[in-house]
Amino acid sequence: MTTILIASHNAGKIADFKALFQSYDIKVESLMDYPELPDVEETGTTFAENALLKARTIAKEAGRITLADDSGLVVPSLNGEPGIYSARYAGVHGDDAANNAKLLERMAGMTGADRRAFFVSVIAVYDPATGDDLVAEGKVRGLILDEAQGEGGFGYDPLFYYPELKQSFGELTLDEKNKVSHRQEALKVLMNQFPDWMKGRKQS
Ligand SMILES: O=P(O)(O)OP(=O)(O)OP(=O)(O)OC[C@H]1O[C@@H](n2cnc3c(O)ncnc32)[C@H](O)[C@@H]1O
Numbered sequence: 250m251t252t253i254l255i256a257s258h259n260a261g262k263i264a265d266f267k268a269l270f271q272s273y274d275i276k277v278e279s280l281m282d283y284p285e286l287p288d289v290e291e292t293g294t295t296f297a298e299n300a301l302l303k304a305r306t307i308a309k310e311a312g313r314i315t316l317a318d319d320s321g322l323v324v325p326s327l328n329g330e331p332g333i334y335s336a337r338y339a340g341v342h343g344d345d346a347a348n349n350a351k352l353l354e355r356m357a358g359m360t361g362a363d364r365r366a367f368f369v370s371v372i373a374v375y376d377p378a379t380g381d382d383l384v385a386e387g388k389v390r391g392l393i394l395d396e397a398q399g400e401g402g403f404g405y406d407p408l409f410y411y412p413e414l415k416q417s418f419g420e421l422t423l424d425e426k427n428k429v430s431h432r433q434e435a436l437k438v439l440m441n442q443f444p445d446w447m448k449g450r451k452q453s
């Protein structure tokens with residue numbers, strides 16, 4: 250079976266990809282499986298720059314085709330916050346509870362259309378043998394709730410209300426989220442546009 254390396258330490262994101270890649274019959278490995286690989290500092294100013302930075306750095310270190318996702322929540326009424334800083338919005342990287350609390354605080358008093366938000370995922374793949382890369386983007390629109398709903402998912406999922414299903418992402422199962430999420434859309438675009446890339450190449 251083909252295996253793809255995902256340049257991520259985020260358990261929630263990795264779980265999303267493991268499930269998403271099942272339909273392509275591709276096995277997923279991540280930085281959790283390779284503690285010797287470095288942490289990549291996200292110094293880019295856009296999701297795409299950071300996704301490419303992570304994919305390229307790890308691909309070169311590992312000597313393998315590598316995929317990275319840079320993603321986040323964008324709230325237009327907060328001028329795009331938390332955006333590329335989503336994982337470290339409240340200061341500590343990966344502290345979901347603190348990030349969610351900060352978001353609610355920043356949105357206190359906002360109602361109606363001001364609570365609109367969207368998730369973005371930019372996925373980059375890099376081939377260290379050729380220097381080729383691929384980039385694709387997905388988005389999903391929703392509203393930020395006044396308080397958390399549901400225990401599922403990760404990150405901002407319990408605060409992200411998805412009107413089409415009348416539930417928050419935190420209330421959805423992994424499979425339900427993976428049918429509509431920004432991440433599945435980005436991956437679908439990537440796989441449709443470049444079928445040879447991951448479908449055809451034999452890894453490991
Ligand atoms: O860089 P890696 O190691 O992949 O892990 P990370 O958590 O730092 O990942 P990002 O830099 O891409 O930051 C993404 C943040 O955006 C938020 N986020 C992204 N996708 C999400 C999703 O599907 N559900 C909820 N929150 C999400 C969440 O706070 C993530 O930590």
Ligand SMILES: [Mg+2]
Pocket residue numbers: 291336
């Ligand atoms: Mg990160």
